[in-house]
Amino acid sequence: xxxxxxxTQAFVVSLLGLATAVTLVILIFVIVFILRKGLPAIDMExxxxxxxxxxxxxxxxxxxxASVLLPLIAVAIAAPLGVSTAVYLTEYTRESRVTRLIRxxxxxxxxxxxxLFGLFGFIFFVTILQMGxxxxxxxxxxxLMILPTIIRTTEEAIRAVPNSYREVSTSLGATRFxxxxxxxxxxxxPGIVTGIMLGVGRSIGETAAVIFTAGSSLRMPSSIFDSARxxxxxxxxxxxxxxxxxxxxxxxxxxxxxxxxxNMVAYGLMNRFIRKRS
Amino acid sequence: MIRIGEKTVQRLLMAAAFSAIGGLLLIALFIFxxxxxxxxxxxxxxxxxxxxxxxxxxxxxxFPMLVASLWVTLGAMLLGAPLGISVAVFLVEFVPRSxxxxxKxxxxxxxxxxxxVYGFIGVMVLAPFIRSTFGGPGLSLLAAxxxxxVMILPTIISISVDAxxxxxxxxxxxxxALGATRWQTVxxxxxxxxxxxxxxxxxxxxxxxxGETMAVIMVxxxxxxIPHSALDSVRTLTANIALEMGYAxxxxxxxxxxxxxxxxxxxxxxxxxxxxxxxxxxxxxxG
Amino acid sequence: MEGLYSGExxxxxxxxxxxxxxxxxxxxxxxxxxxxxxxxxxxILGVIGPAGSGKTSFLRxxxxxxxxxxxxxxxxxxxxxxxxxxGPDTDPVxxxxxxxxxFAMPVPxxxxxxxxxxxxxxxxxxxxxxxxxxxxxxxxxxxxxxxEVKDRLNLPALRLSGGQQQRLCLARTLALGxxxxxxxxxxSGLDPISTARIEEALAELKSSYTIILVTNNxxxxxxxxxxxxxxxxxxxxxxxxxxxxxxxxxxxxxxDYVTGRFG
Numbered sequence: 001x002x003x004x005x006x007x008t009q010a011f012v013v014s015l016l017g018l019a020t021a022v023t024l025v026i027l028i029f030v031i032v033f034i035l036r037k038g039l040p041a042i043d044m045e046x047x048x049x050x051x052x053x054x055x056x057x058x059x060x061x062x063x064x065x066a067s068v069l070l071p072l073i074a075v076a077i078a079a080p081l082g083v084s085t086a087v088y089l090t091e092y093t094r095e096s097r098v099t100r101l102i103r104x105x106x107x108x109x110x111x112x113x114x115x116l117f118g119l120f121g122f123i124f125f126v127t128i129l130q131m132g133x134x135x136x137x138x139x140x141x142x143x144l145m146i147l148p149t150i151i152r153t154t155e156e157a158i159r160a161v162p163n164s165y166r167e168v169s170t171s172l173g174a175t176r177f178x179x180x181x182x183x184x185x186x187x188x189x190p191g192i193v194t195g196i197m198l199g200v201g202r203s204i205g206e207t208a209a210v211i212f213t214a215g216s217s218l219r220m221p222s223s224i225f226d227s228a229r230x231x232x233x234x235x236x237x238x239x240x241x242x243x244x245x246x247x248x249x250x251x252x253x254x255x256x257x258x259x260x261x262x263n264m265v266a267y268g269l270m271n272r273f274i275r276k277r278s
Numbered sequence: 279m280i281r282i283g284e285k286t287v288q289r290l291l292m293a294a295a296f297s298a299i300g301g302l303l304l305i306a307l308f309i310f311x312x313x314x315x316x317x318x319x320x321x322x323x324x325x326x327x328x329x330x331x332x333x334x335x336x337x338x339x340x341f342p343m344l345v346a347s348l349w350v351t352l353g354a355m356l357l358g359a360p361l362g363i364s365v366a367v368f369l370v371e372f373v374p375r376s377x378x379x380x381x382k383x384x385x386x387x388x389x390x391x392x393x394x395v396y397g398f399i400g401v402m403v404l405a406p407f408i409r410s411t412f413g414g415p416g417l418s419l420l421a422a423x424x425x426x427x428v429m430i431l432p433t434i435i436s437i438s439v440d441a442x443x444x445x446x447x448x449x450x451x452x453x454x455a456l457g458a459t460r461w462q463t464v465x466x467x468x469x470x471x472x473x474x475x476x477x478x479x480x481x482x483x484x485x486x487x488x489g490e491t492m493a494v495i496m497v498x499x500x501x502x503x504i505p506h507s508a509l510d511s512v513r514t515l516t517a518n519i520a521l522e523m524g525y526a527x528x529x530x531x532x533x534x535x536x537x538x539x540x541x542x543x544x545x546x547x548x549x550x551x552x553x554x555x556x557x558x559x560x561x562x563x564x565g
Numbered sequence: 566m567e568g569l570y571s572g573e574x575x576x577x578x579x580x581x582x583x584x585x586x587x588x589x590x591x592x593x594x595x596x597x598x599x600x601x602x603x604x605x606x607x608x609i610l611g612v613i614g615p616a617g618s619g620k621t622s623f624l625r626x627x628x629x630x631x632x633x634x635x636x637x638x639x640x641x642x643x644x645x646x647x648x649x650x651x652g653p654d655t656d657p658v659x660x661x662x663x664x665x666x667x668f669a670m671p672v673p674x675x676x677x678x679x680x681x682x683x684x685x686x687x688x689x690x691x692x693x694x695x696x697x698x699x700x701x702x703x704x705x706x707x708x709x710x711x712x713e714v715k716d717r718l719n720l721p722a723l724r725l726s727g728g729q730q731q732r733l734c735l736a737r738t739l740a741l742g743x744x745x746x747x748x749x750x751x752x753s754g755l756d757p758i759s760t761a762r763i764e765e766a767l768a769e770l771k772s773s774y775t776i777i778l779v780t781n782n783x784x785x786x787x788x789x790x791x792x793x794x795x796x797x798x799x800x801x802x803x804x805x806x807x808x809x810x811x812x813x814x815x816x817x818x819x820x821d822y823v824t825g826r827f828g
Contacts, residue, residue, distance in 0.1 A: 009461035013372050019364035023435070024381070026428055027388040030399055084294030092288050094635040104553070105299025111482070111549040112305060112542075113489020115516045119523070119538050120305040123312055144301040151298060164672040168734075171630055172685040172741060173662035177287045182684070183674060198390075205392030208491040208520055236394045236492060239401065252395055263390040267383050 031256060038253025041246050047254070051218055055234060056244045060251055062220040066135070066228035067258070070214060071203035073139025073224060074146055079196050081143075082150030083185075089151075090158045091180050110148035114209040117145050121213035133215025133227040141213045142206060146199030153198065153270075157191020158184060190269045197266035205259050207232040231255045309542055313535030325536060331502045333522070338533040340540065342504045346419065346512035347488060349505060350498065353423025354430060354487040359480050361427070362434030366476075369435075370442040371464050382439055389432030397496030400425040405497060414509030417499035422512065425497050426490055430483035437482060441475020442468060478555035485548040489541065491516040515541050578605035581745060581775040582627065587641035589619075589626055591634065596622040598799040599641065609767060609776040611790025611807060613783050615822070618796040620779040621669075624747045627777070628664040629657040645745075662689060665738030669750040671730035673722030678714055681722045681733060685741040700740050708736035709766050728759025735766060745775045753781060764789050783823050787811050795819045 003011070049059035085106070089099055121141030131137040161184050169179040185192070207230075215227030216237060229237075231251055238248040317325060320338060328339025365385075369378045400421050409416030445468050453463040469476070499511025500521060513521070519534050519541075526534055582604035589597045597619045604610050612620050622631070629650060631637040643650045650660055662685070674681055682701045683691075691697060701718070705711035710732040714725070722733055731751055738746055748767075752760035767776060767789055780786050786793050787807060794804040795816075803810065803819045814820045 005459045005462055009459045012461050013368075016364045016368035016372060019361050020368045020381070023361060023365050023385070023431055027385065027391075027431070030388070030391060030395065030428075033399060033403065034395060081294050081297040084291050085298060088288075088291035088295040092291050102295050102299055105296075105302050107553060108546065108549050109298050109302045109305075111485050111489075111545055111552075112302070113485075113491065113516060113545060115489065115491040115519055116305060116309065116538055116542060116545075119312075119519065119535065120308050122523070123308050123535075124304065128308075144305070147298050147301065162672075164668065164670070165674060167630060167633065168668065168672045168674060169684070170633060171628060171661055171666040171668075172737065173658055173688050174684075175284055175658050177284060178688060187675060201390045205390060205394075207392065207394050208516075211520075212523060232392050232394050235398070236496075239394070239398050240496065245402075248398070252398060255392060256395060259390050259392060260387060263387050267387060271383075 031260075034249065034252045034256050038249035038251075038256075041250030042253060046250055050220065051234075051247075054243055055218065055238050055247055057247075060231065060234060060247075060254065062218060063229050063231045063234040063251070064254070066214070066221060067204050067230045067232070067255075069135055069221065069224070069228070070138050070142060070210065070230055071200040073135060074142035074203050075196055075199060077140060077143035078147045078150055078199060079192075082147050082195065083154050083192060085147075085151045086154035086158055087180055087185070089155055091176060091184060106148040106151050109144065110152075112145075114145065114206055117141050117209040118212035120144075121209060126213055132225070133213065133217070134225045135214055135221055135228050136224045138210050138214030138228075138230075139224070141209050142203045145206070145209060146202055149198050149202070150192075150195040153195030154188065154192045157188035157194075160191065161187045190272060194266045194270040197262055197269070201259050201262040201266065204230070204262065205232055205255070206230075207236050211236070231258070306542065309535055309538045313532055313537075313539045316529065316532035317536040317539060320533075320536070325533075326540070329504060331518070333526070333530040333533070336529065338529075338536075340515065340518070340537055342502050343513055343515045343518050343537070344540070345504050346498070347514040347516070349419055349508075350422045350426060350494065350512065350514055351484060351487045353419065353508070354426035355480065355484055357424060357427030358430040358434055358483055358487070362431050362479070362483065363438055363476060365431070365435050366438035366442055366479075367464060367469070370439055371460060371468065378439070382436065385432050385435050389436070393429065393490060393493040394496070396425050396429050397493035400493065400497035408509070412509055414507075415499055415511050417497055417511055418509050419498065419505050419512045420508040422494050422498035422514070423508070425493050426487045429490065429493060430486050433486055434479045434483045437479035438472070438476045441472040441479065444475065445471040474555045474558040478552045481548055481552040481555065485545055485552070488544055488548065489516060491520050495520055578608060580604070581606040581646065583642075583644040583647075585642040585644070587626065587639070587643060589622055589631065589640075590638040591622075592636040596799055597626070600801050602794060602801055602804050604775060604777060605792065606775050607771055607773070608791040609771050609778055609789055611786030611793040612777060612779045612796060613781075613786050613793060613822070614796035614802075616781070617798070619799040620796050621749055622799075623796070624666070624749050624777065624779055627745075627747060628661050628666055630661075630666065632657055662741055663743055664745040664747060665741050665743035666747040667731070667734050667738055667749065667751045669753050671727060671734050671754070673725070673730050673733055675721070675723060677719045678722050678725070678733060679718040681737050682740050685737065689741075700742075704736040704739040707739050707766065707770060708732045709762050710736055726759075728755050728762065731755060731759065732762060732766070735763065739770075743774065745777065746770070748776065748778045748780075750779055750781055752785065760785070783811075783825075795822060797822075 046059045048061055050061055052058035089102060093099060121137055125131045125137035125140050126133055165183045166179055169183045210230055211233050216229045216233050217227035218229050221228040232255060235248055235251040235255055238244060238251060325338060325340060326344060327341050329341040330337045330339050369381055404421050404424060405416035408418060408421055449467050449471055450463055453467045494514050495517045498514060498517060500513040500517055501511035502513050505512045515537055519537050523534055580603045584600055584602050587597055587600040588595060614620050625631045626639060627643065639651055679701060682704060683697045686697060686700050702711060710729060713729060725733060752763055778790060790807045792804060793807040793810040795802045795810065797818055803814060803816045810819060811823050814823065
C-alpha cells in the first residue's frame with residue numbers, strides 16, 4: 001500500500017515535531033529537575049560560608065571563589081592570545097598554507113576531550129613546570145581549552161566589520177595597527193565578548209580538566225599558587241562519594257544558574273551584534 | 279611614535295597566532311612522551327587486545343575499555359543522530375523562522391550545562407528507572423549511551439541546522455516547481471545537498487561522545503569487563519584514565535597515558551574526518 | 566617637465582601628478598592600460614567614463630589604497646611632485662596623509678562627528694585640544710557643514726542625513742591638511758541639493774588643493790572641472806580643457822560618450 005504524498009508528509013512532520021518536543025522536554029527537564037531540588041538548599045549561609053565536614057554541612061563559598069578566579073585566569077591568558085590570533089588571520093595576512101595550518105590547529109584543539117587537557121595539564125604545568133595543583137595550573141590548562149572558541153568568534157566578528165571602515169581609516173593615513181585598534185576591534189567588540197563569555201561558561205562547568213590541574217582543596221585559595229576546588233569539582237565529589245545529596249543539589253543549582261547566566265549574556269550580545277550588522 | 283613598528287606588531291601577532299597549534303603540539307608531545315615507551319614495550323596487540331586490566335599484577339589490557347567506549351558511543355549515536363537530525367530538519371523546514379530563532383539558541387544554551395550535571399541526572403533518575411524496568415545494576419552501558427546521546431544533541435542540531443539552512447532556496451523552489459511536497463523536497467533535495475554538513479555534525483558529536491568523561495564515570499558503573507548486554511556495567515577509556523590517574527604511579531601511570539594516546543589518535547581521526555566533510559560542503563557550495 | 570598641459574583658457578600650472586605608462590592589475594585582470602597624463606596643481610580634474618573604465622582603480626592607485634588588496638600589482642610610474650609614490654622611499658601611510666579621499670558612498674566611522682574629524686589629525690600626533698578645535702571648525706566651514714552641526718559635534722556621525730554625511734567625509738579629508746583631494750563619485754547617492762552643496766565647496770577649495778573628481782555624471786564634470794579626462798576600458802582616450810572635451814572632442818568615442826550616445 002502506498003500513502004499519498006500529502007499523508008506521508010503529515011505523518012513525517014508529526015514524527016519530526018515529536019522528536020523536537022522530546023528533545024526540548026529532556027533538556028528542559030534537566031534544568032527544572034536540578035533547580036526544583038536545588039533551589040530550596042540555597043540560602044545566604046549556603047552561599048557565603050565555608051563547607052564543614054567535607055561538604056556535608058555548611059556552605060560552598062570557597063568553591064564559588066574558585067569558580068570565579070579560575071575562569072578569570074583562563075580568560076586573562078586566552079583572550080589576548082585568541083584575539084591576536086584572529087587579528088593576525090584576518091588583518092595581517094592573506095589566506096595561505098600558514099593560515100590553514102593555524103585554523104587546523106585551532107579546530108583540532110577544539111575537539112580534544114577535556115580529560116586529555118587534564119592529563120596534559122597534570123604532566124606539564126603541575127609536574128614538569130612544578131606549579132603543583134593550583135589555580136594557575138588549572139587556569140593555563142583551561143586557557144588552552146577555550147582558546148579555539150575565542151579565536152573562532154573573534155574572527156567572525158572581525159570579518160563582519162565593513163571593509164569600507166578599513167578603507168576610510170587607511171585613506172586618512174592610519175597604519176594597519178591603528179586601523180585595527182581604533183576601528184576594527186571596537187566594532188567587533190560584542191562578538192569578541194561573546195567568545196570570551198562562552199569560554200567563561202565552559203570553564204565554570206569543566207570538571208575533568210580542572211580536577212587534575214587545580215586539585216580539589218576545599219580551603220579558601222589565597223593566591224594563584226594555591227590548590228582550589230571549583231563548584232563543578234565540588235559537586236562531582238559530593239555526588240560521587242554520596243556525601244550529601246541536599247548539598248549536591250544546591251551546588252548543582254548554583255552551578256547551572258551561573259553557567260546559563262553567562263551563556264545567556266554571550267548569546268544575547270551575539271544576537272544584538274547580528275541585528276546591528278544586518 | 280607614529281609607526282609603532284608595523285613589522286614588530288605583525289611578528290608579535292604571528293607568534294600569538296601559533297599559540298593554538300603550539301598548544302596542540304605540546305599536548306600531543308607530552309601525552310606521547312609519557313605513554314609511548316609503555317605502548318611500544320607492551321606491544322600494540324598486548325595493550326589493545328588483552329582483556330585483563332589489573333595494575334596490581336602488572337596486567338594492562340585495555341580491550342574491555344575499548345569495547346565499552348565503542349558500544350557506548352554507538353549507543354549514543356543511535357539515539358543522538360536520528361533525534362538531532364530530525365530536530366534540525368523540523369526547525370529549518372517545518373516551523374516559521376521566528377520559532378527557530380528562539381528554539382535553536384535555547385538548545386545551544388543547553389549545550390553549556392556541565393557534564394557532571396548530566397551525569398548526576400543519570401544517577402538520580404535514569405539509573406533507578408533502568409534498574410526497576412529492565413533489571414541489572416542500573417548504572418550501565420544503556421544509561422551511559424542515553425546520557426551521552428542527550429549530551430551530543432546540541433552539537434548535532436546546531437551544526438545540522440547550519441548545514442540545512444545553507445542549502446540555496448533555489449534548490450527547493452526547483453523541486454516545488456516540479457510538484458513535490460515539502461517533505462519530498464527535503465528528502466530528495468535538501469538532505470542530499472546538506473549531506474556532508476550533517477555527516478560532519480554526526481562525526482563531531484561522535485568525537486564528543488568518545489571524549490566525554492565525567493558524565494560517563496557517574497552513570498556507566500565502571501566495571502572492567504567486556505559487556506554482554508546493554509544492562510551491564512562498563513568502563514570507558516576516558517573513565518579509566520580519570521578514575522585511576524589520581525593515585526597511579528610508575529608503569530601504571532604510563533599505561534594511563536598510553537590509553538590517552540589511543541584516545542588522542544581516535545579523536546584526531548574523527549576531527550580530520552569532520553574537517554574533510556566541512557571543506558567538502560564549502561567547496562561543494564562554490565561549484 | 567615636458568607634457569605640461571597648457572590650454573587656451575588658463576596659463577600653465579605646475580604639475581602635481583605626472584603619470585607615466587601606468588598599468589594596474591588585480592590578479593590576472595588588467596584594470597588600467599599604460600596610462601600617461603599630467604595633473605595640474607590647484608585645478609579640478611574631472612575623470613569621466615562608463616562603468617568599468619578604470620576610473621576608480623585609477624584613483625585608488627594614486628593614494629595606494631589598492632595596496633590593501635592582496636593580489637594588486639602596478640607597472641609604470643606615478644610621480645607626485647617629482648618623486649615616485651611607488652618608489653622604495655615612499656611610505657604609503659605618510660603619502661595618504663598628503664592625498665585625501667572621499668568615497669562614493671559616505672562612510673562615517675561609527676563614532677561622533679567630532680571624533681570622525683579629528684581621526685586624521687590625531688594620527689599625525691596633534692593632541693592639543695585648541696588646535697584640534699580649530700581644525701574641526703575650519704574643515705567643517707570649508708565643507709559647508711559648520712552651521713548645521715556646530716552645536717552637536719558629539720552626535721554619532723551616523724545620525725546625519727546622507728548629504729550631511731558626505732560633506733562630513735569631505736571635511737574629514739580636509740582636516741588632514743592634504744595637498745590633493747581624490748573624490749570617487751562623491752554625489753552618486755545624493756539628491757540635487759546636496760550635490761550642489763558639494764560642488765559649491767569644491768569650487769571654493771580648488772584655490773588651495775589639487776582635486777581629482779571621478780564622476781559618472783558628465784554634467785557634473787562640465788560644471789566643476791577645469792580639465793576633463795575620458796577613460797574607456799582602462800585606457801585614457803583623451804584629456805583636455807573641459808570646454809574642449811565637451812564641445813570639440815578630438816576623439817569620436819569621447820564625443821559619443823559626452824553626447825550620451827553610449828555609456
